[in-house]
Amino acid sequence: MVFSRSSVLKTDSAELTFHEGGHGGPTVVLLHGLSDDGLCWSRVAARLQASHHLLALDARGHGRSSAPDRGYGTEEHGGDLLALLESLHHPCALWGHSMGADVAAWVASRRPALVTALVLEDPPWNEAWRVPQEAESLARRLQWAADVTALQALDDAALTARAQRDCAGWHPEEIAPWAQSKRRFRTRALDYLLTSRPEPHALARELRCPTLLLTGNPERGALVDDALAEQLVVVSPALRRAHFSAAGHNVHRDDFDGCAAAVTRFFSSLSDAEG
Numbered sequence: 001m002v003f004s005r006s007s008v009l010k011t012d013s014a015e016l017t018f019h020e021g022g023h024g025g026p027t028v029v030l031l032h033g034l035s036d037d038g039l040c041w042s043r044v045a046a047r048l049q050a051s052h053h054l055l056a057l058d059a060r061g062h063g064r065s066s067a068p069d070r071g072y073g074t075e076e077h078g079g080d081l082l083a084l085l086e087s088l089h090h091p092c093a094l095w096g097h098s099m100g101a102d103v104a105a106w107v108a109s110r111r112p113a114l115v116t117a118l119v120l121e122d123p124p125w126n127e128a129w130r131v132p133q134e135a136e137s138l139a140r141r142l143q144w145a146a147d148v149t150a151l152q153a154l155d156d157a158a159l160t161a162r163a164q165r166d167c168a169g170w171h172p173e174e175i176a177p178w179a180q181s182k183r184r185f186r187t188r189a190l191d192y193l194l195t196s197r198p199e200p201h202a203l204a205r206e207l208r209c210p211t212l213l214l215t216g217n218p219e220r221g222a223l224v225d226d227a228l229a230e231q232l233v234v235v236s237p238a239l240r241r242a243h244f245s246a247a248g249h250n251v252h253r254d255d256f257d258g259c260a261a262a263v264t265r266f267f268s269s270l271s272d273a274e275g
Contacts, residue, residue, distance in 0.1 A: 002045040003038075003056065006064065011083045013071055017064035018084060021045050022054040026116070026267070027092040029084065030056040031100025033250075034192055035148060037063030037181040043173050044095075044252055047260045052267070055092075057084060059099070061189025063181065069188070073195035077103040078110070085114045093270075095119035095263065098223075098249065102197055109198075109206035117270055118211040119263055122249050125200035126223050137194050145187045152183060159183075170253045200228065204236035211239040212266045214259060220248030242266075 003019035010016075019038045028048060030041040038056030045054045058065040059077055081103055085092060093116050096104035101123035108115040128136075151159060156179075163179045170178075215229050216222030229241050242262040247254035 002042050002049055003054075009084055009087060011080060013068050013076070014060045014080060015066040016060065016080055016084065017058045019056045019058075020054065021056075022049045022052050025052045026271075027053045027055065027088065027090070028267075029081070029092050029094050029104075030054065031081065031094060031096035031104050032056070032059065032062070032181075033098030033100055034189070035062070035144075035182060035185045036097075036178070037184055039063065040174075040177045040181050042177055043171065043256065044260065047264070048267075055084070055088075057081065059103075059189070061186045063184050067186035067188055070191070072189050072191040074102055074106050074192075074197050077192075078106045081107050082111060082114070085111070091116045093117040093119070093267070095121070096123070097121040097252065098124055099192060105203050105207065105211075106198060108209060108211075109203055112208045115209050117209050117267070118207065119214065119266065120211060121214040121251050121259075122216055122222050122224055123200070124197065124223050125228065126225065141190045141193045144190055144193065148182060148185055148187055148190075151179075152185075167253070170250075171256060174253050200232060201235050204232045204239060207236050207238045209238060210266070210270060211236065212263065213239055213241045214251045214262070215241060215243045216247035216249060216251045216254065217245050220246075220254070222247070222249050222251075240266075 003021040006017055006019045008015055008017055032038060032040050038058045041056045060080060061067040091114050094104040101120040104118055105120055108118050159179045163175045215224045218225045233239055233241055244251050244255045244258055252259045
């Protein structure tokens with residue numbers, strides 16, 4: 001097991017589970033996307049474990065964390081992450097995918113002393129996702145809830161087969177964590193889809209730590225296109241970009257080796273600069 005133990009952190013509004021692994025070195029907190037959970041980072045953690053201490057958080061409503069009746073916007077998820085970071089008593093790097101990237105950037109912009117570096121993997125910063133229109137967002141939430149509920153009704157063999165079909169091209173090690181995360185997901189967490197998120201240009205201007213933006217191909221489902229990525233690089237001196245044309249929204253799953261190499265180089269550059 002890459003993650004050797006799981007712990008619970010209690011806040012005023014949730015009980016949060018996080019998974020811990022690695023063999024020492026700088027701490028990296030891994031933040032998953034909507035409907036995944038912390039154990040979906042297992043393959044990434046296996047690649048980083050020799051040089052980093054790793055924490056993978058189950059967001060509220062996901063994995064083994066509790067699912068409050070309300071509070072699924074960026075600020076609530078950000079408050080959960082802040083509680084975890086404050087409990088560690090030392091600054092950390094953050095790698096967030098999708099919703100997790102959104103939350104990571106929000107926290108870094110507000111509490112820069114807690115964050116040493118950021119990896120932002122295809123955050124949901126295009127206009128359609130960032131500023132939800134009520135009818136469209138409700139329809140998207142209803143459809144997503146129906147899809148997840150249908151997955152949860154499948155037996156294990158059928159769910160695995162569905163994952164292999166829908167996630168064609170992913171490494172086999174990604175399939176079981178993805179399928180299990182859908183079993184553990186609570187659909188009230190889809191309220192995230194109904195909330196507005198910070199404007200990305202303003203958010204990028206607030207970033208002070210070294211930041212790597214991982215982008216995929218919009219034709220394959222990526223959310224951040226070339227125009228937005230180039231604008232963000234211009235407005236944020238802290239930000240650099242790594243693009244993966246063969247990947248979609250799940251960059252670290254669609255092009256694992258390329259993505260892992262880019263992030264490893266990024267983290268190594270931070271160590272070189274400190275040295």
